[in-house]
Amino acid sequence: MIFTFETTLTHNGWVGALIIPEDISEQLESAKIKRVVADLIVSGKEMTLYAGVIKRKGIKYLMLSKANKKALAIEEGNTVNVTMKEDTSKYQAPMTEELEAVLLSDYEAYEIFESLLPGKQRNIIFMIYGIKDSQKRVDVALNAMENLKMGNLNPIRFEKLLPY
Incomplete structure (x- = not known):
C-alpha cells in the first residue's frame, strides 16, 4: 500500500x-x-x-x-x-554497503548483531547511515562491531576503539 x-x-x-x-x-x-x-x-x-x-x-x-x-x-x-x-526491509532501516561488508567479513560480530533487538540494530545502522564519508563509515562500522564483541551491546555507549 x-x-x-x-x-x-x-x-x-x-x-x-x-x-x-x-x-x-x-x-x-x-x-x-x-x-x-x-x-x-x-x-x-x-x-x-x-x-x-x-x-x-x-x-x-x-x-x-x-x-x-x-x-x-x-x-x-x-x-x-x-x-x-x-518498510519491508530486513532491518527496517537503510543498510549501508559498508556495514553490510563489515558484517559479512566478521561472522562473530554478525551473530551478535543478529541477536540484538531490532531497535538496537536500527540504532547502529542509523549511526553509520548518517556519515557522509565512505571510509569513515567503514571505520565506524568496524568500531561498532568491536564494541559488540567486547560485550558492549548498547550503541549509545559505544567506546571509540579505533582511530577515525
Whole structure:
C-alpha cells in the first residue's frame, strides 16, 4: 500500500511531527504497519525518511528531527507532501554497503548483531547511515562491531576503539 497526503509540520513537544490523516492512520493500524519509508517534498526539496509510526493521545504521526527539518529548510506551519509505504526491509532501516561488508567479513560480530533487538540494530545502522564519508563509515562500522564483541551491546555507549 502506498499512502499519499499533505500535512503541516507541527511538534510533539520535543521534535517535529508530521500528523498522519485519520483515514490513513486507521489503515496503518488495521494492516499493523509500524515502520514506514516516506518521501517528503517541501518547496522543491526532497528527502527520504525512514521512520516509526508514533501514536500519542490517539494521534499518529512521523517524527521529524531537527537535522531533517534543517535539511528541508522547513519550520512549524509549513506544508509537507508525503508519500509513504510500509518498510519491508530486513532491518527496517537503510543498510549501508559498508556495514553490510563489515558484517559479512566478521561472522562473530554478525551473530551478535543478529541477536540484538531490532531497535538496537536500527540504532547502529542509523549511526553509520548518517556519515557522509565512505571510509569513515567503514571505520565506524568496524568500531561498532568491536564494541559488540567486547560485550558492549548498547550503541549509545559505544567506546571509540579505533582511530577515525
